[in-house]
Amino acid sequence: MGSVKTKRMPRAVREQQMLDAAVKTFGQRGYMAASMDEIAELAGVSKPLVYLYLNSKESLFSACIRREAATLVEAVRSGVRPGTSADRRLWEGLQAFFTHTARNPDGWAILHLQARTHGEPFAAEVAAMREEIVAFVTRLIAVAARDGGTPCSNGAESLGDHGDPALPEHEVAGLAEALVGAAESLAAWANVTPGVSARQAAATLMNFAWAGLGDLMEGRPWSPPPPQAEAPR
Amino acid sequence: MGSVKTKRMPRAVREQQMLDAAVKTFGQRGYMAASMDEIAELAGVSKPLVYLYLNSKESLFSACIRREAATLVEAVRSGVRPGTSADRRLWEGLQAFFTHTARNPDGWAILHLQARTHGEPFAAEVAAMREEIVAFVTRLIAVAARDGGTPCSNGAESLGDHGDPALPEHEVAGLAEALVGAAESLAAWANVTPGVSARQAAATLMNFAWAGLGDLMEGRPWSPPPPQAEAPR
Amino acid sequence: MGSVKTKRMPRAVREQQMLDAAVKTFGQRGYMAASMDEIAELAGVSKPLVYLYLNSKESLFSACIRREAATLVEAVRSGVRPGTSADRRLWEGLQAFFTHTARNPDGWAILHLQARTHGEPFAAEVAAMREEIVAFVTRLIAVAARDGGTPCSNGAESLGDHGDPALPEHEVAGLAEALVGAAESLAAWANVTPGVSARQAAATLMNFAWAGLGDLMEGRPWSPPPPQAEAPR
Amino acid sequence: MGSVKTKRMPRAVREQQMLDAAVKTFGQRGYMAASMDEIAELAGVSKPLVYLYLNSKESLFSACIRREAATLVEAVRSGVRPGTSADRRLWEGLQAFFTHTARNPDGWAILHLQARTHGEPFAAEVAAMREEIVAFVTRLIAVAARDGGTPCSNGAESLGDHGDPALPEHEVAGLAEALVGAAESLAAWANVTPGVSARQAAATLMNFAWAGLGDLMEGRPWSPPPPQAEAPR
DNA sequence: GATGAATGAGTCTTCATTCAT
DNA sequence: TATGAATGAAGACTCATTCAT
Numbered sequence: 006m007g008s009v010k011t012k013r014m015p016r017a018v019r020e021q022q023m024l025d026a027a028v029k030t031f032g033q034r035g036y037m038a039a040s041m042d043e044i045a046e047l048a049g050v051s052k053p054l055v056y057l058y059l060n061s062k063e064s065l066f067s068a069c070i071r072r073e074a075a076t077l078v079e080a081v082r083s084g085v086r087p088g089t090s091a092d093r094r095l096w097e098g099l100q101a102f103f104t105h106t107a108r109n110p111d112g113w114a115i116l117h118l119q120a121r122t123h124g125e126p127f128a129a130e131v132a133a134m135r136e137e138i139v140a141f142v143t144r145l146i147a148v149a150a151r152d153g154g155t156p157c158s159n160g161a162e163s164l165g166d167h168g169d170p171a172l173p174e175h176e177v178a179g180l181a182e183a184l185v186g187a188a189e190s191l192a193a194w195a196n197v198t199p200g201v202s203a204r205q206a207a208a209t210l211m212n213f214a215w216a217g218l219g220d221l222m223e224g225r226p227w228s229p230p231p232p233q234a235e236a237p238r
Numbered sequence: 239m240g241s242v243k244t245k246r247m248p249r250a251v252r253e254q255q256m257l258d259a260a261v262k263t264f265g266q267r268g269y270m271a272a273s274m275d276e277i278a279e280l281a282g283v284s285k286p287l288v289y290l291y292l293n294s295k296e297s298l299f300s301a302c303i304r305r306e307a308a309t310l311v312e313a314v315r316s317g318v319r320p321g322t323s324a325d326r327r328l329w330e331g332l333q334a335f336f337t338h339t340a341r342n343p344d345g346w347a348i349l350h351l352q353a354r355t356h357g358e359p360f361a362a363e364v365a366a367m368r369e370e371i372v373a374f375v376t377r378l379i380a381v382a383a384r385d386g387g388t389p390c391s392n393g394a395e396s397l398g399d400h401g402d403p404a405l406p407e408h409e410v411a412g413l414a415e416a417l418v419g420a421a422e423s424l425a426a427w428a429n430v431t432p433g434v435s436a437r438q439a440a441a442t443l444m445n446f447a448w449a450g451l452g453d454l455m456e457g458r459p460w461s462p463p464p465p466q467a468e469a470p471r
Numbered sequence: 472m473g474s475v476k477t478k479r480m481p482r483a484v485r486e487q488q489m490l491d492a493a494v495k496t497f498g499q500r501g502y503m504a505a506s507m508d509e510i511a512e513l514a515g516v517s518k519p520l521v522y523l524y525l526n527s528k529e530s531l532f533s534a535c536i537r538r539e540a541a542t543l544v545e546a547v548r549s550g551v552r553p554g555t556s557a558d559r560r561l562w563e564g565l566q567a568f569f570t571h572t573a574r575n576p577d578g579w580a581i582l583h584l585q586a587r588t589h590g591e592p593f594a595a596e597v598a599a600m601r602e603e604i605v606a607f608v609t610r611l612i613a614v615a616a617r618d619g620g621t622p623c624s625n626g627a628e629s630l631g632d633h634g635d636p637a638l639p640e641h642e643v644a645g646l647a648e649a650l651v652g653a654a655e656s657l658a659a660w661a662n663v664t665p666g667v668s669a670r671q672a673a674a675t676l677m678n679f680a681w682a683g684l685g686d687l688m689e690g691r692p693w694s695p696p697p698p699q700a701e702a703p704r
Numbered sequence: 705m706g707s708v709k710t711k712r713m714p715r716a717v718r719e720q721q722m723l724d725a726a727v728k729t730f731g732q733r734g735y736m737a738a739s740m741d742e743i744a745e746l747a748g749v750s751k752p753l754v755y756l757y758l759n760s761k762e763s764l765f766s767a768c769i770r771r772e773a774a775t776l777v778e779a780v781r782s783g784v785r786p787g788t789s790a791d792r793r794l795w796e797g798l799q800a801f802f803t804h805t806a807r808n809p810d811g812w813a814i815l816h817l818q819a820r821t822h823g824e825p826f827a828a829e830v831a832a833m834r835e836e837i838v839a840f841v842t843r844l845i846a847v848a849a850r851d852g853g854t855p856c857s858n859g860a861e862s863l864g865d866h867g868d869p870a871l872p873e874h875e876v877a878g879l880a881e882a883l884v885g886a887a888e889s890l891a892a893w894a895n896v897t898p899g900v901s902a903r904q905a906a907a908t909l910m911n912f913a914w915a916g917l918g919d920l921m922e923g924r925p926w927s928p929p930p931p932q933a934e935a936p937r
Numbered sequence: 938g939a940t941g942a943a944t945g946a947g948t949c950t951t952c953a954t955t956c957a958t
Numbered sequence: 959t960a961t962g963a964a965t966g967a968a969g970a971c972t973c974a975t976t977c978a979t
């Protein structure tokens with residue numbers, strides 16, 4: 006199709022072609038709906054070769070997940086310049102994230118939608134990557150918390166010791182979930198709403214998130230009003 | 239299994255049984271992996287009957303989406319008591335949302351994961367519902383913005399009037415998108431993470447979001463730092 | 472092919488048709504070489520129906536083995552009239568056996584060749600049947616041994632009683648094994664060699680075996696010569 | 705595995721390695737289930753080389769059959785010392801046969817099971833070998849018959865002229881079949897029954913067979929009883 | 938003498954869907 | 959209202975076999 010029928014290439018190259026085709030197909034059709042036939046054809050090879058190199062549909066999908074997770078993490082990591090303030094680093098991370106996922110919609114679909122929708126073998130694969138990102142954000146938040154309410158400080162990197170973490174662990178995980186969810190929604194929305202750039206979307210998200218995080222750190226959480234005669238259910 | 243082999247029931251009832259079975263199956267297995275056989279068996283009817291009432295797999299799935307979307311919207315609507323402060327209304331809405339999705343994990347999986355993962359016919363179906371909810375949130379934010387910087391006030395609906403809205407219209411829309419996206423992600427996460435109650439999830443999100451909104455309203459937005467000699471890739 | 476395309480038959484009937492086709496195909500092509508396509512076509516049904524009724528190739532093959540084993544055992548059993556002399560009963564059993572296998576070459580191929588050539592699931596299935604037949608023969612030999620050296624007698628069931636059995640127990644078992652093995656081989660050979668009737672095969676085997684047994688009973692066993700300076704290997 | 709990766713060996717050697725691997729694989733997996741991949745790997749060579757030397761799967765299998773048949777015949781031949789009595793020669797032949805097949809289960813599986821299970825090209829290949837063995841046994845029987853009832857004579861080898869053969873040709877073939885079948889069964893049974901040595905099994909078989917043969921030669925065959933009112937279904 | 942790269946054809950198996958009653 | 963009987967179409971996976979070097 007897109008590529009002339011080039012024959013006899015070294016294995017490593019062919020494998021990448023196959024992964025490209027697989028990511029595209031899985032991302033657009035979904036794991037179940039994607040057929041190995043389609044992937045092979047898109048890769049410009051015969052099906053047996055796909056099986057020879059990547060042993061099964063499951064294994065192929067796993068390879069896709071791993072590759073996409075690695076490139077995403079790498080994109081974010083290399084988008085963030087160390088030694089700057091926490092908020093700047095978050096901002097840079099978000100931009101890198103938005104940019105990469107926007108350029109790689111299929112890869113992102115695999116990581117975010119497909120891998121989660123299909124049982125343990127895959128979910129675990131993504132969890133590892135997610136952990137890395139959550140850890141990244143967590144560190145930023147922790148830095149901000151140590152440096153006082155003003156997350157805009159350019160505080161040093163040290164994961165230094167504060168007696169207590171400002172937030173319980175799974176609260177942080179929840180925040181990361183929320184952040185990613187918000188980012189996704191915004192990205193999709195920005196893609197569809199004319200006049201809204203990806204950069205603007207990122208800024209909106211920073212606005213949305215950063216102050217909230219700041220307030221949390223400063224111990225000014227929003228607190229639920231007392232239940233007043235609600236009849237639940 | 240669960241139900242005694244009762245025969246000859248009115249159509250409406252049978253249809254609900256089928257939808258119940260379908261929601262459960264689609265939610266757990268995914269759209270593609272769910273088989274009509276399994277659904278029919280779980281519903282306690284023969285396959286031809288399923289086809290007689292709901293004409294195809296696609297159509298059955300659509301019906302599931304519509305039913306689940308309707309009950310979700312209704313749950314949120316009836317969880318919010320009108321005439322109270324904006325933050326309280328948002329809080330109640332979120333609680334209702336998280337509660338409903340927690341009680342209905344399969345239904346939520348259908349709306350959030352499955353419908354989005356499988357092409358246009360279904361995505362559109364969900365978009366309508368989403369729109370409704372986004373509109374609801376947008377209204378709340380707008381009200382809060384109009385009522386002054388402190389959305390935390392439990393004050394009456396209109397306190398002081400500032401002629402201009404504190405926020406440009408599409409900024410509001412973006413925030414609503416972000417909020418809803420965050421909520422969606424959190425719901426999926428809370429369903430899957432043991433030890434996280436619906437109320438906790440709602441509180442986490444309120445903490446995260448409301449302070450950020452507050453800062454925004456008060457004219458203290460986070461603003462992106464000027465780009466300084468970045469060599470973007 | 473052979474049968475007019477008759478549609479809509481009760482399940483039990485269709486299953487037998489399928490088994491007929493499967494026995495024929497497995498018997499002629501072998502387990503691995505037989506294709507489900509071929510079987511389905513020969514049975515005059517579509518492949519899915521075969522899978523609906525007999526769940527897999529393995530399961531179908533097992534069903535064949537069981538059916539053929541049962542009919543073979545039944546054929547032998549009903550061919551032997553009780554209450555007659557041991558040699559007559561053996562003769563009748565052999566005749567029934569050879570007749571049945573000659574009329575059912577495919578079934579016999581399945582039991583004798585195919586089932587043994589393909590792993591445990593199947594071998595075990597046949598072993599049970601074989602055990603039954605060996606036990607039957609063992610009993611006959613034991614009776615003959617008890618009734619005195621001349622099994623050729625057409626005498627009544629118990630002539631003279633010698634307290635001890637003329638042969639040690641596992642010698643009897645070995646003879647039964649040998650007899651059955653010889654019969655099995657002869658059956659396969661008779662099926663394949665034109666001009667050899669079941670009756671002739673049975674007679675050959677009786678000739679071969681009965682005299683040997685007779686000599687054994689009468690205490691005239693063949694005994695191996697002393698090893699004389701053999702350099703083994 | 706077993707062999708160090710030695711490269712560049714003369715063709716004859718490589719061919720034997722391949723045949724070794726093929727015999728093992730065919731013997732254990734069966735003809736159909738054995739894959740050329742597995743054979744090549746086990747032989748420690750690449751697949752194209754296998755095709756270069758032995759042109760196809762069929763041809764490779766044929767080569768296996770021929771080699772195994774030749775070595776089996778040779779083993780039996782060289783196990784029998786000429787110039788001794790007929791019964792001793794049979795006894796020695798049986799022992800050699802048992803020993804060789806026990807040491808070469810894969811080769812024996814190929815000759816006995818696989819070759820027979822898969823159509824003409826292979827069955828014919830085995831038939832030749834079988835013929836040789838049958839001829840060997842036939843000669844022994846003939847010698848015994850000539851020398852009178854006592855097969856223990858050490859009579860000369862000559863296929864010399866007696867007016868009529870004591871037995872019709874295909875009767876002899878049947879006896880050989882029966883003998884081999886009995887031998888096989890006994891071998892399998894001896895392998896599985898504790899307390900029964902291969903030698904004992906061989907003795908049992910001689911007992912079983914020799915007297916029977918003797919009686920046959922002496923014109924004292926077992927004769928079927930007159931049918932008495934059988935209802936032959 | 939030897940191999941990495943590649944495939945056409947076929948196998949088992951499953952699924953959504955429909956008749957005929 | 960309800961179902962037992964039946965299938966066309968497609969999907970994952972494997973295999974014997976061949977180039978090009």
